[in-house]
Amino acid sequence: MSLVTSKDMFKKAYEGQYAVGAFNVNNMEIIQGIVDAAKEERAPLILQVSAGARKYAKHIYLMKLVEAAIEDSGLPICLHLDHGEDFEICKSCIDGGFTSVMIDGSKLPFEENIALTRKVVEYAHGRGVVVEAELGRLAGIEDAVNVSTKDATYTDPDQAVEFVERTGVDSLAIAIGTSHGAYKFKGESNLDFDRLATISRLLPAFPLVLHGASTVLPEFVEKCNNYGGQLKGAQGVPEDMLRRAGQLGVCKINIDTDLRLAMTASIREHLSKNPADFDPRQYLKPARAAITGMVKHKIRNVLNCSGRL
Numbered sequence: 001m002s003l004v005t006s007k008d009m010f011k012k013a014y015e016g017q018y019a020v021g022a023f024n025v026n027n028m029e030i031i032q033g034i035v036d037a038a039k040e041e042r043a044p045l046i047l048q049v050s051a052g053a054r055k056y057a058k059h060i061y062l063m064k065l066v067e068a069a070i071e072d073s074g075l076p077i078c079l080h081l082d083h084g085e086d087f088e089i090c091k092s093c094i095d096g097g098f099t100s101v102m103i104d105g106s107k108l109p110f111e112e113n114i115a116l117t118r119k120v121v122e123y124a125h126g127r128g129v130v131v132e133a134e135l136g137r138l139a140g141i142e143d144a145v146n147v148s149t150k151d152a153t154y155t156d157p158d159q160a161v162e163f164v165e166r167t168g169v170d171s172l173a174i175a176i177g178t179s180h181g182a183y184k185f186k187g188e189s190n191l192d193f194d195r196l197a198t199i200s201r202l203l204p205a206f207p208l209v210l211h212g213a214s215t216v217l218p219e220f221v222e223k224c225n226n227y228g229g230q231l232k233g234a235q236g237v238p239e240d241m242l243r244r245a246g247q248l249g250v251c252k253i254n255i256d257t258d259l260r261l262a263m264t265a266s267i268r269e270h271l272s273k274n275p276a277d278f279d280p281r282q283y284l285k286p287a288r289a290a291i292t293g294m295v296k297h298k299i300r301n302v303l304n305c306s307g308r309l
């Protein structure tokens, strides 16, 4: 088994009206925790690396860890660059063995986003790599930059069609009200499903991507806070909304925050209950198991992709 692109995964997901999970990875325990869950569930899997993760762990370490995960698990895995901000980082990941890259030109004017995305698509497709782009802008924390709610813009459906036609991109991240991080809504949660349905209708059989799709499960926030954390007012996207998105052309659902919460809650609990422990394996082992539990929950209850390998 080797690294694969998301092409077949998305085709099957679109036809089956479910979504593939794209989980952010930063270190060995996170990769192992996710892969263990996907293996048990026989689920398709995308592992994604942000620019920040690449800086933290280094490209080669993440590459080798993912290669090891494929060899050890026998699973086909798509390795994806999350939120590539320029041509250079996309090129570096393509040259360095990734099978999928995201060029995120969403903060650029429409024509500049098209030109940049086209340039990446030409380079990637020539090398068998697929490309995700973004149109419309999510609020929240992304690569240490906080996009305020007033700077966020929802995706225009007609522009989405023109964008896909003119760039030749393989999938498109859209903005319909989700946001990055643990604080997505104040009060009532609301996504623009009419907009999603319109985009989906205008782009039949085309895979859409939902970023900022963590559910921020209250029990994990509470556990963090019960053991010394200070996560006040954290709120995510309700699970039923994500299931609905999966039936409206969303083939890839991005999850990072929920993994962070699962891992941190577990570590906080362990160290609080076992103050004499100082061997990292003592708290990283349950933390890794917490990641596995979270990913299995997503695969079964949010993505509906269990057994779809």
Ligand SMILES: O=C(CO)COP(=O)(O)O
Binding pocket: 024, 082, 083, 179, 180, 181, 182, 210, 211, 212, 213, 214, 215, 254, 255, 256, 257, 258
């Ligand atoms: O979109 C994401 C990564 O690109 C992650 O979103 P969350 O912060 O909701 O997990």
Ligand SMILES: O=C[C@H](O)COP(=O)(O)O
Binding pocket: 024, 050, 051, 052, 053, 082, 083, 141, 142, 143, 144, 180, 181, 256, 257
């Ligand atoms: O979209 C953002 C992802 O959650 C990655 O976050 P990061 O840039 O802190 O690694």
Ligand SMILES: [Zn+2]
Binding pocket: 083, 104, 106, 134, 137, 138, 142
């Ligand atoms: Zn973006």
Ligand SMILES: [Zn+2]
Binding pocket: 083, 180, 211, 212, 254
């Ligand atoms: Zn994102």
